[in-house]
Amino acid sequence: MEPPKPSLRLLRQLSDRHVLGVLFEEPELTRAQIATRAGLSKPTVGESVRRLTEAGVVRDTGDRTGGRGRAGTILALTPDLGVALAVGIAPDGVLAEVVDVHGRVVSRATEGLALPTTPDRLEALLPAVVARAAAGAAGAVRVAVVSAADPVDRATGALVHLPDAPFLVGELSPVALLAPLVDGEVVVDNDVNWAARAELAATHDPGSGADEAADGVAYLYLDRGLGCAVVADGVVLRGVGGLAGEVAHVVTTGPDGRASAFIEVFAALGLREPGSTAVDTAAVLRLLELAAAPGGDPGAERAVDALVVAVCGVLAALVAFTDPAAVVLGGAWGSDPTFLARVGQRFGRMPRHVPLRPPAVLEQPSLAGARQEALRRLRERVVTGSAAG
Template sequence: MTQTNPMRLLNRGALLGLLLEEPRLTRAQLAGRSGLSKVTVTAIVQDLLEEGVVHEAGRASGTTGRPASALELSPHVGTAAGIDLQAHSLQIALSGPDARRVDEHGLELSGAAAVNEALEEALRLIRARSPFGPLRTLTVALPAPVGEGGLPQEPNSLPEFDAAALRARCERQGISLEFANDVNLAAVAEHAAGAARGADNSVLLLERETGVGLGLFLGGQLYSGERGRAGELGLTRWPLPTQGDRLIERLEEPQRTEGLAYLVAALATALDLSQVILQAGSPLEARLRELLPADIRVRESFFGARGPAQGAAASSARRLREALLAGPQEPRKENA
């Protein structure tokens, strides 16, 4: 394939985009849906077959005349991984570029000091299983905001994690790596395929062992703020009658629940959100229903504690799709 031919790359991307949306299409169907000539489609499909990006998947049903050979993405075109790091647990979610199937795995940690060893074990597990081919993209969900440099910043609830070392390792191995806030990724998962699907303006409140945070969608886009710290309740203070003010995360009950309920209700009302999403069994639910206007819904999270890993895998799958659509992939470097 002539990689410097922009029109050829554009047409390649169009055909791959169709196969990402609908897994089994014939050459004639690709030509009809893309508007490209059959000659062009045949040539590009041959390139994709030689690259190992697509493969023949038997005969297509529902076609007139002699059954034609159907094409679909190769099941081993690349693995997109999401890892959710907490002080005592690590969750893994793996998918292909189309994100139609997600494999999930979990590891227990002895504590925050063991987080880097646990991550090594997780990467070994991913390499051993690689259900969709070589690991191409990785997103790590962290209990910390992520700034412009792409690394975790304060307030960081897991300072033991060596983000720079993982970044260097992925660069050596040709793996696309991104870090992101865990609650933001959970909000991404809920917006894409969970309780917030179809809701352009919503907020997710997630309580975890490392703290509590908000994931905010405005106008259909994740809002992370000027410095990546939107939703970081670890920075928010709450007044107490006789003790001055304290960080809201460190309040005792019932002040903690009351403070969080008023804060979330004020945010949802002031921004005119359509819904607030909570974990199942959250003590905030009843109080929020009292505080919120009737037209702001309170809904239960679809993914719950699985949300950050699911959102991380979705982010990795999106980057893998973008790479596939951009052009032929460079061979993966051997694991170091």
């Protein structure tokens, strides 16, 4: 029995999706150029452009190509398709970026924070920063994607306070705060989860035969805060409540050789910021520098060795329970080459180990992941809106 043939409506929708995909990447093209890039015939593109124009998604710019041969009409997306927001709520402040359908950051606003902060402070700050960013862009905000340096309740998108969390003391609902500013959905997830998504997007190579997204990867983030994201079958595992990857209280080996919660290792080594449970990143980096200097520093060596042992204990737990193809060590001191090499040496001698590597995305990886998702959702809204029209 022959498989059913796709309907004419489905074929038209697929053609429209291909045409829009090309115009998302290149803002102004002729019909002939779209046909070449989309791999469609010129008549098919012509019909698709007609439908998309009637739907108010594509427009004739009024410009024509010059040079030899027949002049072509320059086509572009209409300017009122809206924008997306990528928002980062981090220990150092709130950052909001406005992204258009072409992936360009058209506006940005930021405001600093001091640790620890409170829900009252963020309830006033978050909408204000987002409103400033949105005011600098043309078009309605269709979707907002938020990256938060705190656990995120999977069902509600609210930030959840856990014991020893160094950032937000209390709970906060970004969805409720931003809903009045967005005419679509507000999506919230933990910052390390977004960083892992950005990492997979940056390293995915369809022709390589190896795909960490499919095989599984653990992203261990070591900075002022401690976090982990586990990806299996291309999906970030969030857990029933969204708390998967919260490694601060994973039991590992402490500086005295006894079992200790991971977060307590830093207290025992005097590596917390004053008045906070946040890791003193600058102090850790100084220790690494002293330990790597010619002749070394015995005290620094001992402290770094203790950190290496503690991190390897966490890695052993990750590998035992998630069986990843690789582990990415991110964060300001987690990705430090000296530290990564020391961890790799010790971890490689353990009964179960996997390759370790530094992250490919170093510049604001969590915001990069949120930005990618905001753009994807904005474009999908344009595509589905044109089909409905």
